[in-house]
Amino acid sequence: MTGRSLHTMGQQHDRRSWAEPWKIKMVEPLRMTTREQREAALREAGHNTFLLRSEDVYIDLLTDSGTSAMSDRQWAGMMLGDEAYAGSRNYYRLEAAIQRFYGYRYIVPTHQGRGAEHLISQTLIKPGDHVPGNMYFTTTRLHQELAGATFHDVIIDEAHDPQDLHPFKGNVDLAKLAALIDEVGAEKIPYVSLAGTVNMAGGQPVSMANVRAVKELCDRHGIRVLLDATRMVENALFIAEREEGYAGRSIAEILLEFCSYTDGAWMSAKKDHLVNIGGWLAVNDQTVFEELRNLVVVYEGLHTYGGMAGRDMEALAIGIEEAVQDDHVRSRVGQVRYLGELLTEWDIPIVQPVGGHAIFLDARRFYPHLAQDLFPAQTLAAELYLDSGIRSMERGIASAGRNPVTGDHNRPKLELTRLTIPRRVYTQAHMDVVAESVKACYDSRESARGLVMRYEPKYLRFFQARFDPL
Numbered sequence: 001m002t003g004r005s006l007h008t009m010g011q012q013h014d015r016r017s018w019a020e021p022w023k024i025k026m027v028e029p030l031r032m033t034t035r036e037q038r039e040a041a042l043r044e045a046g047h048n049t050f051l052l053r054s055e056d057v058y059i060d061l062l063t064d065s066g067t068s069a070m071s072d073r074q075w076a077g078m079m080l081g082d083e084a085y086a087g088s089r090n091y092y093r094l095e096a097a098i099q100r101f102y103g104y105r106y107i108v109p110t111h112q113g114r115g116a117e118h119l120i121s122q123t124l125i126k127p128g129d130h131v132p133g134n135m136y137f138t139t140t141r142l143h144q145e146l147a148g149a150t151f152h153d154v155i156i157d158e159a160h161d162p163q164d165l166h167p168f169k170g171n172v173d174l175a176k177l178a179a180l181i182d183e184v185g186a187e188k189i190p191y192v193s194l195a196g197t198v199n200m201a202g203g204q205p206v207s208m209a210n211v212r213a214v215k216e217l218c219d220r221h222g223i224r225v226l227l228d229a230t231r232m233v234e235n236a237l238f239i240a241e242r243e244e245g246y247a248g249r250s251i252a253e254i255l256l257e258f259c260s261y262t263d264g265a266w267m268s269a270k271k272d273h274l275v276n277i278g279g280w281l282a283v284n285d286q287t288v289f290e291e292l293r294n295l296v297v298v299y300e301g302l303h304t305y306g307g308m309a310g311r312d313m314e315a316l317a318i319g320i321e322e323a324v325q326d327d328h329v330r331s332r333v334g335q336v337r338y339l340g341e342l343l344t345e346w347d348i349p350i351v352q353p354v355g356g357h358a359i360f361l362d363a364r365r366f367y368p369h370l371a372q373d374l375f376p377a378q379t380l381a382a383e384l385y386l387d388s389g390i391r392s393m394e395r396g397i398a399s400a401g402r403n404p405v406t407g408d409h410n411r412p413k414l415e416l417t418r419l420t421i422p423r424r425v426y427t428q429a430h431m432d433v434v435a436e437s438v439k440a441c442y443d444s445r446e447s448a449r450g451l452v453m454r455y456e457p458k459y460l461r462f463f464q465a466r467f468d469p470l
């Protein structure tokens, strides 16, 4: 005995520890690499973490998309796949789960979120239209633009400030929305594109009061409200914790009420729904549904599978039910917060308040000596990988792409590097390793020099762009 008293992590944070509501039944080994191996891999990948081979990654925080661990029930469900071309039993289980937990009437399955975004954009948008949304998302905006719309960011100003502590930084600014309606006319706005939580803002939630107000305003003008429900379960937890009148309400109740203020939704099921692939669209309007159901057979597959196998739909139907369990959501967001608490205590600049699915490092404050055109967030992702083999994702100027009219870089206020936590995959010890690696990069921040982009693809450039170090 050393005589030193050890503290659990919870005690160090002045609380009782929480733990995951599951235990591990199957494991996948991780491979640690040397710094020399990582230097070679990063060079080969053009300093873009999307181009690394996963076997060269130690802890993979690129995304929480399709990276969840499925439960034993979901794996058992995979054996119940009904792989009929038409009318698979698993499709009807999926339809029932979406109707029960999200409350929408008509369902269209898709292979993943962007398949759904494509269908809804092509169905509702006419060239020359305008789509307001609470901050852009890369694929969402691209599909809206490809359909002929101009996207308008109507999120509250606080969302663009990483240090602002507003509890609902995902909220729509109603004055901005009303001004746009006045300016372009309601008939030019096919829908409001509302995301809960807001990915690019740092996983920030929308309040119930805000969605209700957006719906009221839109109803007065005959404009639909459509929800990107990808991480809406996490949004529901923030409402339970922060909004008056919702303490003690279940995630499932809050989710259902929130969706009731919208006319439909699209979903990347690869996030909240704990599956490796899948997506869906849902609407209440029968005419819109019939158009979507017709278009899905052109691009995705028959309207009872939409690009998914029967077994995928079964795992998804089970995942929907698991996703709304209160203890699951609390531990999922709790793990993200744990990492955030460590970094906050060490004065490392991150987006505050900590959001639902990831920690976003504030690359502007991390590297104040790097101009935005030198890709500070991309640089930080590269440095983190070199330090420890941890993979993160740029969410700054590279992700924002170019203005379709002027061709110049979009220069977002937020220049962030995302450490995204997959659901049910990593332990608290992994989070400690991540925090220490971020700290090591922070301590050597002055030596970072930035990057130049030497290859830039036309669409969603950040996925495949290549960079050279300066």
Ligand code: P61
Binding pocket: 062, 063, 064, 065, 112, 113, 114, 115, 137, 138, 139, 140, 195, 199, 228, 230, 231, 267, 268, 269, 270, 279, 393, 399
């Ligand atoms: C992600 F770097 N997200 O966050 P799909 N809506 C929302 C998403 O977060 C989302 C989709 C729609 C990903 C994967 C990804 O710029 C990127 O199933 C709120 O991926 O097609 C996906 O759903 C699209 C990573 C997507 C990116 C685009 O990691």
